Amino acid sequence: MDQSRLKGKNILITGAAKGMGAANAIHFAEQGANVCIGDIDEAGAQETAEAINARGNGRAIAVRMDVTKRADNAAAVAATVEAFGEINVGLFNAGLNKPRFFMDIDEDNWDMIMTVNTKAMWLGMQETARQMIKQGKRDYPYKIVNVGSIASRKPLVDVTVYCTSKYGCLALTHCGAVALAEHGITVNGYAPGVVVTPLWEQLDKDLIDIGFKEREGQAYEDIVRDALQIKRVSYPDDVKGTAAFLVSSDSDYMTGQMIHIDGGWCIQ
């Protein structure tokens, strides 16, 4: 691994107390990036930051933030700048899911998922871009990276609101790429499929509660058998290389793209 590949990149990453966000933050710092770990789970954010600082190379700070609040997004950007001098990358990863069949969706389910997954992404992008614009254009682009999903592209019957929220992440990626290009900011994203994280472990149980699956682990097995070309589920380590590419200079000439890392689900 090139330990200086991401040197000079100061990255705000939301939802990095655990799951894919934590794995990515650690991986970025191993390659020289400085990272601000923003999460509503303050203890988990601290843990990720401590793991990074114990390893050396890139540095980390932890910030308690609720991504759905504009002020928290602004404060996380400010903390990144205060700690590292400027912000170069915003990676909007915080997200959640709570499955419901279409006719069972209620306002609470809708508001919770849309607010965390989509509205918060817009807030994070806007507050980050505001600071980048203030810093002024560079020879290389600032980067915004959004986390989508296979649900950004497939109508999955058990998670309609999640799909709506993640189609929204794709729209924010496209619209952001167009709107922010003149300021020297690129906007891309990546879209995982099934990744074994705390989110999926909860989803696995919730799918039994709504009557879609009968036993734990069945959802994994069904998806691997029926939808994936690569016949296994994935882990955060499967995602981190693409995430690192998108925050690195190797992707400088890309904007408005959502890369699928889903074992071939999206082509089915």
Ligand SMILES: NC(=O)c1ccc[n+]([C@@H]2O[C@H](COP(=O)([O-])OP(=O)(O)OC[C@H]3O[C@@H](n4cnc5c(N)ncnc54)[C@H](O)[C@@H]3O)[C@@H](O)[C@H]2O)c1
């Ligand atoms: N796990 C999968 O299979 C999968 C597949 C496709 C896309 N995704 C997406 O990847 C991203 C990361 O998912 P994960 O599986 O690592 O999830 P996870 O549950 O392991 O981690 C999500 C993190 O987001 C944080 N978070 C939630 N609400 C927040 C809020 N209001 N403010 C601040 N932080 C908040 C949580 O505390 C947690 O640390 C999400 O956007 C998710 O939708 C996950």
